[in-house]
Amino acid sequence: MKISRRRFILSSAVAGGGVLIGYAATRPSRHRVANDTLAQGEERFLTSFLKIEPDNKVTVYVSHSEMGQGSHTALAMMAADELDAAWEDVKVEQAPATDLYATGDMAVGFAAEFGVPSFLMPLIEASAMKIAQVGNLQTTGGSASIRFTGQMGMRVAGAAARQMLIQCASEQWDVSASECTTALGYVQHNASGQSLSYGELAEAAAALEPPAEPVLKDRSQFNIMGKAISRVDIPAKVDGSAFYGLDYKTDDMLFAAIRLAPVFGTKLLSVDASEALQRRGVQRVIELEDSVAVVADNYWRAKEALKLVKTEFESSENDAISSADLAARFDAELASSDGSEDFELGDAGGNLELAEDQMEASYRVPYLAHAPMEPMNCTVHLHDGIGEVWTSTQDPLAVRGRVASVAGLGENDVTHHPSYLGGGFGRRLPFNWNVIDHATKIAMEFDVPVKTVFSREDDMQQDYYRPAVTSNFKAGLDSNGKVVAWQNRYTGPVQTPGAAHIPYDIANQSIRYVDGNTHVPVAAWRSVDHSQQTFFTESFIDELAHRAGTNPFQFRMELLHEHPRHQEVLRVAAEAAGYGRNLPPGHALGLAVQESFGSICAEVAEVSIDANGRPVVHKVTAAIDCGWAVNPDTAEAQIESGIIFGLTAAMYGEITIENGRVAQNNFPDYQMVRMATAPEIDVHIVESGESLGGLGEPATPPVAAAVTNAIYILTGQRVRELPISKHDFSQDSSLAGV
Amino acid sequence: MANFKVNGEEHSIDVEPEMPLLWVLRDELGMTGTKFGCGIASCGACTVHVNGNAVRSCVLPVSAVEGQEVTTIEGLAESSVAYYEPGALNAVQQAWIDYQVPQCGYCQSGMIMAVSSLLTANPNPTDAEIDASINNVCRCGSYPRVRKAIRSIASA
Numbered sequence: 059m060k061i062s063r064r065r066f067i068l069s070s071a072v073a074g075g076g077v078l079i080g081y082a083a084t085r086p087s088r089h090r091v092a093n094d095t096l097a098q099g100e101e102r103f104l105t106s107f108l109k110i111e112p113d114n115k116v117t118v119y120v121s122h123s124e125m126g127q128g129s130h131t132a133l134a135m136m137a138a139d140e141l142d143a144a145w146e147d148v149k150v151e152q153a154p155a156t157d158l159y160a161t162g163d164m165a166v167g168f169a170a171e172f173g174v175p176s177f178l179m180p181l182i183e184a185s186a187m188k189i190a191q192v193g194n195l196q197t198t199g200g201s202a203s204i205r206f207t208g209q210m211g212m213r214v215a216g217a218a219a220r221q222m223l224i225q226c227a228s229e230q231w232d233v234s235a236s237e238c239t240t241a242l243g244y245v246q247h248n249a250s251g252q253s254l255s256y257g258e259l260a261e262a263a264a265a266l267e268p269p270a271e272p273v274l275k276d277r278s279q280f281n282i283m284g285k286a287i288s289r290v291d292i293p294a295k296v297d298g299s300a301f302y303g304l305d306y307k308t309d310d311m312l313f314a315a316i317r318l319a320p321v322f323g324t325k326l327l328s329v330d331a332s333e334a335l336q337r338r339g340v341q342r343v344i345e346l347e348d349s350v351a352v353v354a355d356n357y358w359r360a361k362e363a364l365k366l367v368k369t370e371f372e373s374s375e376n377d378a379i380s381s382a383d384l385a386a387r388f389d390a391e392l393a394s395s396d397g398s399e400d401f402e403l404g405d406a407g408g409n410l411e412l413a414e415d416q417m418e419a420s421y422r423v424p425y426l427a428h429a430p431m432e433p434m435n436c437t438v439h440l441h442d443g444i445g446e447v448w449t450s451t452q453d454p455l456a457v458r459g460r461v462a463s464v465a466g467l468g469e470n471d472v473t474h475h476p477s478y479l480g481g482g483f484g485r486r487l488p489f490n491w492n493v494i495d496h497a498t499k500i501a502m503e504f505d506v507p508v509k510t511v512f513s514r515e516d517d518m519q520q521d522y523y524r525p526a527v528t529s530n531f532k533a534g535l536d537s538n539g540k541v542v543a544w545q546n547r548y549t550g551p552v553q554t555p556g557a558a559h560i561p562y563d564i565a566n567q568s569i570r571y572v573d574g575n576t577h578v579p580v581a582a583w584r585s586v587d588h589s590q591q592t593f594f595t596e597s598f599i600d601e602l603a604h605r606a607g608t609n610p611f612q613f614r615m616e617l618l619h620e621h622p623r624h625q626e627v628l629r630v631a632a633e634a635a636g637y638g639r640n641l642p643p644g645h646a647l648g649l650a651v652q653e654s655f656g657s658i659c660a661e662v663a664e665v666s667i668d669a670n671g672r673p674v675v676h677k678v679t680a681a682i683d684c685g686w687a688v689n690p691d692t693a694e695a696q697i698e699s700g701i702i703f704g705l706t707a708a709m710y711g712e713i714t715i716e717n718g719r720v721a722q723n724n725f726p727d728y729q730m731v732r733m734a735t736a737p738e739i740d741v742h743i744v745e746s747g748e749s750l751g752g753l754g755e756p757a758t759p760p761v762a763a764a765v766t767n768a769i770y771i772l773t774g775q776r777v778r779e780l781p782i783s784k785h786d787f788s789q790d791s792s793l794a795g796v
Numbered sequence: 797m798a799n800f801k802v803n804g805e806e807h808s809i810d811v812e813p814e815m816p817l818l819w820v821l822r823d824e825l826g827m828t829g830t831k832f833g834c835g836i837a838s839c840g841a842c843t844v845h846v847n848g849n850a851v852r853s854c855v856l857p858v859s860a861v862e863g864q865e866v867t868t869i870e871g872l873a874e875s876s877v878a879y880y881e882p883g884a885l886n887a888v889q890q891a892w893i894d895y896q897v898p899q900c901g902y903c904q905s906g907m908i909m910a911v912s913s914l915l916t917a918n919p920n921p922t923d924a925e926i927d928a929s930i931n932n933v934c935r936c937g938s939y940p941r942v943r944k945a946i947r948s949i950a951s952a
Binding site: 125126127128288289291292293294295296297298299300301302304305307313338356357358359429430431432433478479480481482483511513514515691692695698699700701702703706724725726730731732733734736738739 | 811812815816818819822823824826827828829830831832833834835836838839841868869870872873885889892893896897898899900901902903904905908926927928930931932933934935936937938939940941942943
């Protein structure tokens with residue numbers, strides 16, 4: 059792997075002995091300053107670094123949030139392996155939220171790979187593909203931690219440190235560095251039998267000039283990467299000691315329960331809090347522009363008192379809007395405009411008209427909430443001209459900036475205290491600021507810490523949702539059943555360019571999108587546009603396969619002859635799922651494949667219809683080509699996780715708008731897959747050896763179409779609108795065996 | 797005054813009798829291992845044991861545990877009669893590590909409390925019994941590993 063010359067490796071001594079090796083993608087001057095400051099004992103840090111202490115203990119500072127994906131473990135593995143440390147001596151710490159820990163690699167990686175995703179857009183000068191201000195970005199998202207920060211940061215820091223330690227030892231022994239080897243935290247000179255621990259060498263190594271281009275290991279040299287190493291965060295997650303944002307607690311803390319304007323974008327008109335103020339423990343009722351909050355000495359007291367607060371919110375033009383109105387608006391937009399170009403190839407329109415056979419289909423998916431298990435919350439303590447914030451976030455640095463800006467403080471006057479996240483899925487990304495903004499404004503009224511908590515109902519009704527999308531397809535087939543034209547018109551916004559593109563060899567394609575913005579706020583939701591678009595494209599290609607009279611597996615394989623990696627994951631998943639072999643009576647297999655976030659994932663769902671006409675998903679078999687896996691067990695866990703997340707959405711997920719507001723309240727009306735409905739999952743990691751792909755998201759997109767494609771075989775009913783639970787399959791017209 | 801034991805320790809707290817046990821634990825006693833997930837006993841993140849039986853503490857008024865023994869995730873290892881080995885984790889906690897069950901981990905306190913209660917009552921549950929008893933929500937989808945971990949204990 060070649061390291062760009064624009065990257066800089068730096069080192070410095072640590073107080074008490076030892077060395078700190080860092081790596082920076084930005085200009086070095088700032089980091090030299092940082093190192094000087096650090097040497098003087100002030101807390102300033104580098105982009106990604108590791109610390110080696112005299113007792114041979116290694117600390118890896120990870121700039122990403124741990125929200126369940128296991129990247130704290132995998133990132134530390136990458137640094138430790140390149141360093142040749144002993145894994146037992148490695149400790150992981152979350153890096154603080156300072157601009158020197160900005161995850162610039164992620165932005166660089168994305169810009170090179172896909173263009174700029176929407177959630178990074180405000181930070182990037184998109185026209186020039188130039189990172190304008192990475193200083194405000196410390197994002198965990200886009201399935202990016204391992205493949206960008208890990209590959210470009212952690213491994214480089216580890217390799218540089220190893221080279222410096224070797225150089226240091228070889229100088230002490232007066233031997234050639236090439237005669238020295240490293241293993242388990244020691245440098246050895248086999249010819250003379252000498253050996254020194256990294257800890258013994260660290261202080262002297264700190265004085266050396268770091269190598270400009272450290273050499274990374276080949277995969278054959280890995281000792282830690284590629285192994286199923288136990289996650290470092292799990293012990294604390296089984297005994298109740300893991301600390302999440304919601305767990306911050308002090309004796310003098312106050313708690314806020316909040317009621318936000320139910321129709322997005324409207325303002326608070328009037329409040330009658332007289333009854334609430336009589337309740338035990340209630341300190342104040344705070345009126346904000348779009349909300350009212352009760353602040354008490356216990357969250358339950360605040361929440362109960364809030365029920366007694368009478369509020370009037372302004373009316374708006376959206377007060378009568380329903381999901382049906384929004385769907386009609388999408389239809390009208392699609393009917394009246396040919397939209398903006400997403401992808402054009404050949405002449406889709408002309409070939410459609412000339413085609414022997416034409417097919418049309420219209421697909422829809424609803425808005426979805428993220429519903430992480432830890433309800434949204436944020437504790438802010440403003441005192442003595444500074445701010446402290448505790449909140450589970452996918453971007454601590456951006457939170458720091460946001461709290462500072464709302465509270466009128468300088469960014470460096472605000473400290474974010476890190477915590478584990480009780481799920482993220484995009485909800486805790488920058489720009490989804492409602493809980494941060496409100497918590498800060500409420501805390502500005504007090505000099506003690508105030509914890510603002512969204513109830514599950516608030517969380518469901520005040521999210522930034524996965525966009526509802528409508529997608530209209532037309533395709534033309536020739537007399538041999540070959541697809542000659544593919545046309546897709548869908549409603550935006552486009553958050554991840556390329557999600558609607560297909561890998562299939564179809565000569566004439568026209569993919570365009572129209573405006574799909576409404577008053578409902580939207581954001582990235584695990585796998586972003588891929589979850590909607592893969593349901594659409596992998597369903598419609600399945601329709602074409604059946605129309606052509608070819609089995610859906612063979613049909614795809616033939617159209618993928620220029621995509622051998624797609625073919626391989628399809629082949630592996632189909633083979634493992636028993637495709638084409640005898641299944642239990644009444645069972646059928648549906649399949650789907652999608653490339654997203656640098657990985658290609660195929661899934662095969664085994665489905666039956668129960669006596670009540672409801673689909674039962676027995677098993678999902680997945681094959682993913684993510685290049686290779688840094689930690690195969692956490693990789694597998696992410697595939698299981700992505701499938702369950704996508705299946706919940708496919709089976710039950712629906713946020714509906716009634717009277718301008720979200721109709722759902724809590725888990726009973728926003729159902730989840732649970733133990734009884736969770737399928738068996740069989741994961742196959744296909745190691746192609748290509749560049750590392752992401753793992754947090756790519757398993758989510760294919761599952762909806764895999765399930766509905768199986769339902770079609772079982773019932774003859776084509777599910778073109780999610781969730782599946784809206785459909786009745788009791789009228790069996792089985793195609794099984796056809 | 798509410799009087800009850802948590803993990804073997806007596807507590808006497810001046811709170812409203814209708815305050816749910818969850819908020820007494822979290823906001824009054826500062827015991828944050830028990831989690832708030834939904835507030836309506838739907839998701840199970842708040843599961844604790846009362847006299848050894850799993851209950852959802854977010855809807856359980858503190859008056860209902862007057863004089864009772866409450867066990868939270870923090871005290872599970874010590875409280876386990878069936879699985880306790882001195883100095884060790886409860887068998888469920890250990891299986892959770894062995895099978896690398898947690899991801900974000902937020903639901904797992906409740907999941908572990910629910911499972912340890914099930915296994916105490918029914919040491920060798922069928923899949924159907926597991927499905928009927930463990931209906932906690934895990935948004936990360938740890939269910940396949942939860943099942944494997946339960947089976948590893950049940951078959952031990």
